[in-house]
Amino acid sequence: MIITKKYFSVLLCLTFFSSFLSAQQKAKRGDGFYKKEMQSLQAAINKNFYNQASGYYKIVIDSTQWEVKNGFLRKYTYFWAHCALYQAANEIEKLEPKDELMASIEKQLTYYYDTAAPAPGYSDYIMKLKPGERYYDDNQWIGITALNAYARTNQKKDLELGKAMYNFMMTGHDQVLGGGLYWKEGSTSSKNTCSNGPGVLVALQLYRATKNKAYLDTALKIFDWTNEKLQAPNKLYYDNIKTADGKVDGPILSYNTGTMLESNVYLYEITKDKKYLTEANAIADSSLTFFYGRDKFRDGYWFNAVLLRAYQHLLKYNKDTKYVMGFKKCLDNALQNEKNNQGVFTGKDGVQNLVEQGGMLEILARFAWLEKNNNLASTKR
Template identity: 45%
Template sequence: MILRSLFLLVTFTSAHAQLPSNAERAETLLRAVNTHLYNPETRLYLETSNRKKNENPHTYLWGMCGLVQATNELESVQKGRSYMQPVINAINEYYDTKPPAPGYDSYVVREKGGDRFYDDNQWIAIAYFDAYTRTKQAVFLTRAKEIYAFMMTGFDEVSGGGLYWKEGDKTTKNTCSNGPGILVAIQMYEATRKKAYLDTALLLYRWTNRMLQAPSGLYWDAIKPMQGNKVDSALYTYNTGTMLESNVKLYTITHDKHYLEEAQRLAAASLTHFFRNGRFPASYWFNAVLLRGYEALYKIDGNRKYINAMQQDADLVWEKERDANNLVGRRADKDLLGQAGMMEIYARLARIK
């Protein structure tokens, strides 16, 4: 009996020890992306792993928004290694200098270009600000400042303020363009210490809470200004994530406990609503943005509850939703954005102690 117990213990310990770490999982995903979702001839990335079914030869910008943040997080974990540059080079192919301000098109400019979405641009700015904070390379700050200028062309006083979602489209103002807009403005303040940027962040913050926050504390998707501010009441993890992180950053800057208490309220509400039967929803990248908020809050209050929930879900993704090519997802065709989302999640979890 003793020998059998020892055998089982050794077997369990060995199997457990062989599980890849979060950092190893992130690197494995990046290798899989470079193998199955990258065209080395054009040096651009693909929308999904099914090249025959893809709408275009290359991915829309949204996938790149996820990948640039994920590779930044990987570089922060794996010191001295370079992952971002090929992604940055690819993103540069979406850059468009057309008026009223330079920004990034939704598709490769030299092929056909596309609309410019304020949120796509904001996600890139956030990644570049994070890279600037980490590396102090001026090019990241320069491009992020440029994106701030572009995003503010999407602001007006219709419906009392707020940023539109897409350039030239006055039909919708979304949490997904105002939440990250707050973060970009805060990061501008952190980089420059110019109060005008903090004022902008607070302006957008108050408007988003007034117009888009549900009684539960979570955030509706959008309002429709041309339809009497009709609410699109869909709830997504990433909208809570940006506002959660915004509250933490505002607390860090102002030391006003209201922001910390609100961040804690949002974290609790998000777990109650989104974490069902031990799982978050299947939109990996949306969950990565929520984890950004959880990580920011954890650094302040040390409560691992939300980190542990994300780790539980991430373990199940690796065990149950990974294919033979080491790509993840519940569908046969694996999308770039989903890979980037899980890559970021694993990299962040690797960094959190």
């Protein structure tokens, strides 16, 4: 092929222009990029999901997708979304302590509070609008966030909320299959990683806060049971085990891996036993390929937010940023391809529901923190 002088000049100009655009994009995604995205999503959530007249958040934006359950129309959000927003608010307050966002979410939590025996806890739907069911994991996510906040602010109310969530979750523990927690109250068909992994975290955080050894004993008991019954050969975690026949069932999801990975990090912090850090690194290595090897999230934003918590915690002891950077490729893909003209995210199923917006908000808040404190802005995007 003969390259003429004119062709070479055009090629040089195109190369320069391409480099210029790349430099512009890097500048655009410099310090503060994820914080701006976080703030944009905050505004979009408030605009599109909050219903001023009722004081409640909508379950989804599109009214044609509201749900009918047990004969009742449910247009306001399930409690799970508030679990997501509550943790996101905690992460935003780390960046902007004066925002005091958690208080407004705590007000929303009261609408779901159910004092029924055997222990008070949160229902999955607004009590005055026909209450639903009580899930152990819903209550555990709230306990985890409250105890995160307690470690940050030392406010007694947060510790008390963490203890209350522990008390509720333990009503779902028995010796069927040798231990473990059920998924939801009144249903004994399965014991799930999504109720046992966060249960370990609640107990470990309470131990860290109080030094009461009973919490550590509980944490280790549930931790060992979950590893025995639900850990897959690739170090990740199955969804559940059936109580009728002990059959392991369900997909491998990022949030289940996240809670157990972070449990190992907490146990390393508490015990100084290196076996937990070794296991945390092994789980992180396997999860990086499995969940982020395609540069696109394979399950929901909120599920991934829980695994990001573990990656961020692990950074304290393993300074290799490969886990966070692998996650970041998927995040950047979502920012480029999954954000619509309303400023919210569609996710893999195309539905703009509140729990996924809360999950993405937490992710962006965490990356805003990492961008500020771990110099992610200077790395190649």
